[in-house]
Amino acid sequence: MKWYKIPGIQNNGQPFIKRVKAGGKTICLVGFENQIFALAAKCPHAGGNLAAGWCKNGKLICPVHRYSYNLQTGKGSEGQNDYINTYPVEIRDGSIYVGINSFWEKIKQAFK
Ligand code: FES
Structure with missing residues (x-):
């Protein structure tokens, strides 16, 4: 797994939702209740921008048709039958890092 530093976001406990790029992916980075989550930025329902959404009860809400996704998983x-990718987040020296597996790493893990 390769870790990518996300510049320009202060890890100060304030809530935020930002669309960022890391490792060739577009990620929705969310600060919610003193935790930071990294999720896919594109809603699987009809392609809505999840970074323009909001959080409620531990879920990220898509602004287009209000589908919601668990921030952790x-x-x-219920009833949506879909999911968005999530990515691990680490804080190092106050900076935010997101971990992303390459395509080949994903293939290797599938055959372990
Ligand atoms: S595009 Fe996100 S809920 Fe429809």
Whole structure:
């Protein structure tokens, strides 16, 4: 796994939702209740920008049709039958890092 530093965001406990790029992916970075989550930025329902959404009860809400996704797991709410990818987050020296597996790392893990 490769770790990417996300510049320009202060890890100061304030809530935020930002669309960022890391490792060739577009990620929705969310600060919510003193935790930071990294999720896919594109809603699987109809492509809505999840970074324009909001958080409620531990879920990220898509602004287009209000589908919601668990911030920890990316799992869609009951009845949606969908999910979004999630990525690990680490804080190092006050900076935010997001971990992303390459395509080949994902293939290797699938055959372990
Ligand atoms: S595009 Fe996100 S809920 Fe429809």
